[in-house]
Amino acid sequence: MSAIAPKFRLGYFLKSILDNTFWGIILLTLVGIPLVMMLLFYLELPVINGKLLSPYLAFTTLADPSRQIPLIKSLMQTDFFRIAAFPGFGFAALVAAGTIFVERKMLAKLQLRVGPFYCGKIEGILQLMSDGIKLLSKEIIIPAKADKPIFWAAPVLFVATAAAFVSLIPAAGNGWVVANVDVGIIAVFAVIGFFPVITVLSSWSANSKFPFIGGIRALHQMVSFEIPLILSVLGVVILTGTLNLTEIVESQHTYWWIVFLPIGAIVFFIAMLAELERIPFDLPEAESEIVAGWLTEFSGMMYGLVQLGSYLKLYAFAALFVVLFLGGWNGPNVWPPFPAEIIEKGIEMGPITARFPGLPLLDQQMLNDVLWFVIKVVGVIFFILLPRGVFPRIRIDLLLHIGWYKLIGLSFVNIFIALGLLYAGVLGPGGIL
């Protein structure tokens, strides 16, 4: 901002006003109106009181709040809400942000220090926001000989794949999932299989030695731990007989699978830590040997996108663990029901009675599901964050040893246990339980 204003000339001032109006009109007509038309074609507009929603009706909600409820309710049923807000990207990003903050605070307390403290009135709550703004304002430096299209695309691909992963996980019963596929687990592993490819692409395109070593290590690590990951889930699949994640959760309405398949859960947990590149398995970004591994050359918002993708992956894996082994959203019904008088009679404030037809927005069962789901996911995330304060980093040959020998062996033991339970008639269709 220049502190010294240029000399004011009325002609220039009027010219600038005319310029701005001219550009405003051009943009509005040539871009804005077609955009609105396209949206109207694709968004399913709700029917309120027998009439299709029109812009006039939409704006009357400003005056009459009671008509907002059907509008909001219908918006919540759209696919767009599921993708963007819950249980898709918005929810996952919120959990990811909370995770980052809790991680920093928790590690700090473990290490006898305070963590983020000054940003925001209570204990540094706004630290993440300021970090995000800082990353946005940094210059993005691309190495001269890097492969530019792939280098630019790599973080975006990373976030996109992580978001695809998030979209497969159900967060509450009754179809609250972005993509309800019948082969849910296989779809999950197909998406997970992209991550090594993206890592190698981003490290190779950076055209530098340390990212190269980091990318190769990431490839080794992720590929060798995918197999135990898949095998440990096979036990659950054998016992439930379905690959659909929602049905797996519904099959745990009496007991959780971790009770019968603890080894599978442990193997899944360790393989999950390796896929997420969390300590003790964070070799691909081993700071002390290879600067920052495959993330070395990313700067500014590209680094921010990679971190976002990492933490989205963290949420998705934790949610997958909860869905497969900890009973998903099953839990005692503790959510209080919506008070019935408000539905029938409305809220009474003195002489005025405000009626809200169409309440409640979300039904009690769904909110209960979400509550238990979030509690369990937070618990699993806590256990994922804890090793960061306790363990050093493992070495690559020991890591591969664990992945290829020990974990595959343990997961086969788990499959035998599952088969044993099934054929003994204990679990599964026609079983005792």
Next chain:
Amino acid sequence: MSTEETKPAAPAESKETKPVAKAEPKELPAFEKSISDKLEKKFGSKTTIEFVKPTRIRVKVNKENVLEVAKFIRDELHFDHAESVSGVDYPSKKEIEVVYHLGSYTDPDLAKQILTLVTSATREENPNPGNDSTRLPSLREIFYSVEFHERECFEMLGVFFEGHPDNRRLLLPEDWADLPPMRKDFKIKGR
């Protein structure tokens, strides 16, 4: 061992007398004398025992004989490593002294002793490190631990060690083109 461990002020009584480097009228410490006697017996006039103090002996050798003296010290006298290698520049005497301090880990009697082995190389007015007459045989074959110390001596004083596998710069930057810094005619700018 009968030696006192703290400051060897034994030869001198008053505070101002400087302990002189020549033989004293007082009696020399017995254990150190035995070591220096062994050296003298074996090599005679090739070595000069400069002083014998409690826990410190100084032996000066010509550069032609330093290899066999060092071998004798290692094999017979059981000094097994070099604690430090320093170069000292004496422009007035036109020589550069290289001082090896040798110690022993294996022999418990020699734990306190340091044998100072001194050789000297001729000093030239305009040095050309590596290509002039300031050369000494390297003791690396005998004492492995002198490898990096001799490299530092080479770059700081210009003494070329023959037989050293890797006479390269260690601490100075690769494009140092001035005199070797520890020489007395290299003046620090501004002092």
Next chain:
Amino acid sequence: MTAQLPPGLEIEKLDERIMTLNVGPQHPGSGHMRLIVKVDGDYIVSCDPDPGYVHRGEEKMAEYRNYITNIPHLERPVIHDSCNVLYPYCLGVEEILGLEVPERAKYLRVIASELNRCVYTQYWLAIYGIFLGHSTMFMWPAGDREFLIDALEKMTGARVTHAYFVPGGIRNDVPANFEDMVLRRVDYFEKRIKEYAAIFYDNPILISRTRDAGVLSREDAIRLGTTGSTLRASGVDFDLRTKEPYDVYEELDVKVNTLKAGDSYARSKIPWLDMLESCNIIRQAVQKMPKSGSVRVKLKPNPKGGNTEVYKRVESGRGSLGCYIVSDSKPEPYRVKMSVGSFRNLICMPYLLKGEKLGNMPAVYWSLNYWPVEADR
């Protein structure tokens, strides 16, 4: 490319398999020095250490200052272990000038030296933790050493680079409640470092990474002339505090810790055991110290000795630190040479890293108790 290259540069031919890595000064895993590492896949083929990034010419500058103004100058190689770096210099100058140090000063010197040893070892341990990726092991030692730095500040007036030792004693006496303060801090410190056993030394991942990594046998340790914790981890019990005691160490009971394995795990454990031993030494010294007395011998301005030389050595945090002073009857020394433990242990680096895995590199070379600033002087 056919033009004359500036001196010191050479063109490297690219090899099919071998990659040259520059673990250089701008590297979160290297300290202030460079290691030129040639890697074949995951195995190190050769390693060429390149110190000298912090070379300030301490020895040359020491020839321009007299014995007293050399004190704040020569303590700079290791700023938080500055008392131990000055110790052999002060002992040497006292021999040259023929000074007799008062008893109380000797005890205070021992206390300051042991406190400095703990402070340095904590910092080294913190960096060792972070090289292995263990951030808690970085925060805990870095935080716990603050109490000892506090004690040193009350003693000497400065947190680091104390400039506390002068030829003839120490600069100033300690404040009145010194014993109580030091003992309370040492008690707390000892309680804290005992907890490192659970989180660090018994940590299975740490053990799997450092066990049998960079094994230095006893004969090799002696032949390479290593010193300090590197030597004692290979089974040679040589500690100058017991072998060639200086000041009042012969009246104190010092236990020397040795381990036989010679691998990185042993080398990382010995300094921790030494710290526990230092706490005992400080307690004994505080108990035996004379309650009053002078702490410094009065010196005339520009003191000078005769034509003589001395070589004194002291056990510092990194090993035996020797100081060779040549005096020629001038107030400035003719030559000061410091033979530091880090420089002597530098030879182990190419020796041990050949054939190691690249993942073991920080675990091995920092375990040699190498302080780059000191090695460069």
